[in-house]
Amino acid sequence: MPLIQLRDVSVLPDGSFAGAPAVPILHRLTLDLAEARIAVVGANGSGKSTLLRLLNGLLLPDTGTVTVDGLDTAKHGSRVRRRVGFVFTDPLSQLVMPTGRDDVELSLRAKVRAREERRTAAESRLSAMGLLELADRSIYDLSGGERQLMALTSVLAVDPGILVADEPSTLLDLRNTARLRRIFAELPQQIIYTTHDLDFAADAQRVLVVDGGRIAYDGGPDEALDAYRALALGTR
Template structure:
């Protein structure tokens, strides 16, 4: 799976949020780090059209996001930082099943997908429970289960661990690592970022570093430490 950015930029009301960026994302595990307001979330939101490129282009396996948005959204799942933004049905099982509406599946196929996703997320046995009675970590796992039920080829996660305690954060890390899909994660959690094969650092709306997690994270920490003492 290849996500391609070709001189893609985002400008809002005359302010450039993301300067032109060209990237080829092919690795199975990619992390994106950077300070608040750096443009990293804007970058990944272009992958499935949540944010439109003002100029340039973004494509997923050669399919342009802007012109074929529905097709791209069929292969790209997006996990938000706040799972409450993705949970809408009155029971855990119904929430996952709802994500499969329009997928052309039989009732039995939907049930199989729901069961498999619940097991993956560690939520087996909670099918009839109200999602709003789940812990924060369980809610995030439910949101992830609803995404994986659709069998996307790419999962984009925007700060998926920011609202989680240590136990649930580690559980999420382990689950993301076990997935067969390409996973692209924006995070301030540098341990989560280090799980990747490739790390990209964004600063002031530009890609300022790109390479191995060890190299990019070390340089980022050094810059942040220097900024805090200057």
């Protein structure tokens, strides 16, 4: 299983710098992330999305280091991003081509050079996700849930070892949320995801509760989600 390590990591607001008086978005986090399924929960603005963006170098820490299998995200960003696929909350920020088929083929371009082979490989991945019949529709004609699953397929097309997903169920209805949970359960990748859906979070082996830029609780899902409920309701 891959290993992501954060060592004394802080992230400061835009316009500030290390050593200046500012309230950090994330404050001196030290974590080893090795479990197959890790969920991150917390209130809006707690820092959980910032934490996820550190994991593939989309965001660099202001202090400390983030490494993926020994690769420093600040020094080896392109190599890290080949290992760590990232799924955004809003799939329209990720789907850049007119159709899902085009987007999956774009993802495969560096890996599969021959056009016909690439088309076949894209169809195989779309079919495996149950999306082949939607492959040639405009992404603007898809529902939010269909777009999210299409974006996920594009990210998975290059077979990253780690999948990081920022609130992937936000735009999904109940049926597609259940579908996403089944997909996550079956994927071979290590998956680290944020969610406000506590049933979805309970699928993980480990849950991080983020509050005010710090890890308020780190443990198994039952205990961690109890701690989060108490924190959110002010009973802790």
